[in-house]
Amino acid sequence: MKYALLSVTDKTNIVSFAKGLVDLGFTLLSTGGTLRAIAEGGVEVTPIDAYTDFPEMLDGRVKTLHPKVHGGILFKRHEKSHVDTVKEHGIGAIDLVCVNLYAFEESYKQKKSEADMIENIDIGGPSMVRSAAKNHKDVLIVTDPSDYDTVLDVLKEGKDDLAFRRKLAMKAFSKTAYYDSMIARYFKEVTGEEDDLLTIGLKKDADLRYGENPHQKAAVYSDPMVNSYFSHLKQFQGKELSYNNYNDFNTAVSLAGEFDEEKDGIICVGLKHATPCGVALGETDVDAYKKMFEADSLSIFGGIVALNTTVDKACAEEMVKIFLEVVAAKDFTDEALEVFKQKKNLRVIQVDYEAGAMKKEMRFASGKVLVQDTDLDAAEDYKVVTDKAPTEAEKRDLLFGMKVVKYVRSNAVVLIKDGMTLGVGGGETSRIWALENIFNHNPDRDFTGSVMASDAFFPFDDCVKAAAEKGVSAIMQPGGSIRDEDSIKACNEKGLSMVFTGVRHFKH
Numbered sequence: 281m282k283y284a285l286l287s288v289t290d291k292t293n294i295v296s297f298a299k300g301l302v303d304l305g306f307t308l309l310s311t312g313g314t315l316r317a318i319a320e321g322g323v324e325v326t327p328i329d330a331y332t333d334f335p336e337m338l339d340g341r342v343k344t345l346h347p348k349v350h351g352g353i354l355f356k357r358h359e360k361s362h363v364d365t366v367k368e369h370g371i372g373a374i375d376l377v378c379v380n381l382y383a384f385e386e387s388y389k390q391k392k393s394e395a396d397m398i399e400n401i402d403i404g405g406p407s408m409v410r411s412a413a414k415n416h417k418d419v420l421i422v423t424d425p426s427d428y429d430t431v432l433d434v435l436k437e438g439k440d441d442l443a444f445r446r447k448l449a450m451k452a453f454s455k456t457a458y459y460d461s462m463i464a465r466y467f468k469e470v471t472g473e474e475d476d477l478l479t480i481g482l483k484k485d486a487d488l489r490y491g492e493n494p495h496q497k498a499a500v501y502s503d504p505m506v507n508s509y510f511s512h513l514k515q516f517q518g519k520e521l522s523y524n525n526y527n528d529f530n531t532a533v534s535l536a537g538e539f540d541e542e543k544d545g546i547i548c549v550g551l552k553h554a555t556p557c558g559v560a561l562g563e564t565d566v567d568a569y570k571k572m573f574e575a576d577s578l579s580i581f582g583g584i585v586a587l588n589t590t591v592d593k594a595c596a597e598e599m600v601k602i603f604l605e606v607v608a609a610k611d612f613t614d615e616a617l618e619v620f621k622q623k624k625n626l627r628v629i630q631v632d633y634e635a636g637a638m639k640k641e642m643r644f645a646s647g648k649v650l651v652q653d654t655d656l657d658a659a660e661d662y663k664v665v666t667d668k669a670p671t672e673a674e675k676r677d678l679l680f681g682m683k684v685v686k687y688v689r690s691n692a693v694v695l696i697k698d699g700m701t702l703g704v705g706g707g708e709t710s711r712i713w714a715l716e717n718i719f720n721h722n723p724d725r726d727f728t729g730s731v732m733a734s735d736a737f738f739p740f741d742d743c744v745k746a747a748a749e750k751g752v753s754a755i756m757q758p759g760g761s762i763r764d765e766d767s768i769k770a771c772n773e774k775g776l777s778m779v780f781t782g783v784r785h786f787k788h
């Protein structure tokens with residue numbers, strides 16, 4: 281007699297699979313709910329407790345954890361001592377195990393109570409999956425309903441060779457590893473404690489057409505334990521997001537997410553190659569968009585736009601005037617969505633700003649992984665270090681600029697006036713070059729009365745002097761250079777105010 285043991289939480293297609301196995305000569309064994317589903321489908325199946333002669337007990341905590349089950353899976357079919365042992369104990373061969381696990385992931389997403397989460401930790405399932413995957417030479421382990429048809433076809437054709445069995449074992453161990461990674465992280469969350477192991481399970485959402493360049497293969501994965509801006513993306517129209525779109529769009533949305541619509545007002549971020557090119561606050565969505573466009577009408581072509589508000593028809597009509605890759609917003613009116621239809625490739629995406637920013641960031645570095653807290657500092661405290669203090673309007677612009685400069689690659693400086701960037705300079709190996717780039721790129725712009733935010737201290741007074749010459753009136757920077765006094769002196773001489781935040785915002 282060859283047995284197949286079926287025990288699944290996700291009962292998708294289990295009846296047709298069971299039927300197929302019976303047709304192939306298997307005798308079916310099954311646990312409570314799975315047994316009921318199979319029997320109701322008209323397929324003959326033996327209850328596991330009848331087979332083990334031991335009741336399912338402890339509210340299902342013990343169902344298949346029995347030597348007749350694990351012995352039947354784990355014995356080596358070609359080793360005489362093993363064969364003798366199972367014979368002696370009346371254990372039959374279980375040659376196929378079909379298991380999927382308790383819905384821990386779904387329960388987590390549904391924010392179930394701790395007691396429910398504990399009950400959703402599957403014990404017997406992973407034990408059988410691991411036993412069968414370990415003994416894959418003799419046992420087929422089926423963990424994915426999308427494999428049912430393939431498994432039946434392969435068995436019918438007698439093509440269940442070692443390569444096929446290894447592949448099923450690989451999938452099985454991936455599933456248990458992913459499952460356990462979530463449980464470990466759940467306990468880290470509950471206890472607020474960390475240990476030296478970082479267990480992150482990721483699930484592929486999709487293969488991407490290519491990576492940063494067409495010769496690079498790429499895919500996008502989701503982390504089931506993270507709830508952040510991208511956890512509930514809703515794409516209304518347009519092509520699939522590309523690798524670069526995801527990356528750029530992430531920076532745009534993270535910056536837009538720094539501004540609370542109620543508290544800080546409506547923000548529009550224009551972004552190109554992961555760098556903000558124009559950022560503006562506005563009275564309305566269209567006002568913010570127009571100011572963002574005015575900030576740098578050249579770079580935004582082919583760029584990404586993110587707003588922290590609902591985009592209406594008037595704003596959409598402005599947006600479709602130029603080529604944009606992505607428009608992201610808190611929401612869109614139906615009229616706005618109608619307008620976007622004339623640009624069928626434009627990706628129009630709703631972002632869940634409520635979910636908030638990621639608290640941690642990771643980066644791969646040639647075999648090492650760097651993990652850090654996300655730079656979520658809001659620079660609300662600062663110290664005036666010059667004779668003059670910034671005016672209220674300058675203060676607002678400085679704080680706004682400091683939020684923007686966090687998202688610009690170092691060395692980074694941003695010039696702002698009236699809630700709008702007049703220039704963004706970054707990614708330079710010298711800070712003065714970043715500032716000079718702004719002036720060189722905008723030769724006709726009037727910078728009088730603008731303010732400057734810098735991601736790190738000024739090593740020399742050159743930036744202060746260059747800014748003063750263009751009419752910049754206030755500066756915000758972390759401070760901390762051994763030559764801070766030089767910059768302070770230059771500000772006092774030129775009549776600028778300067779404040780120190782004490783917080784650096786490098787972005788490398």
Ligand SMILES: NC(=O)c1ncn([C@@H]2O[C@H](COP(=O)(O)O)[C@@H](O)[C@H]2O)c1NC=O
Binds near residue numbers: 343380403
């Ligand atoms: N305790 C056990 O011995 C046990 N054996 C199998 N399970 C799980 O029970 C679930 C199926 O249960 P049912 O057939 O009653 O719907 C499967 O997800 C399976 O992984 C078990 N449950 C949890 O540990």
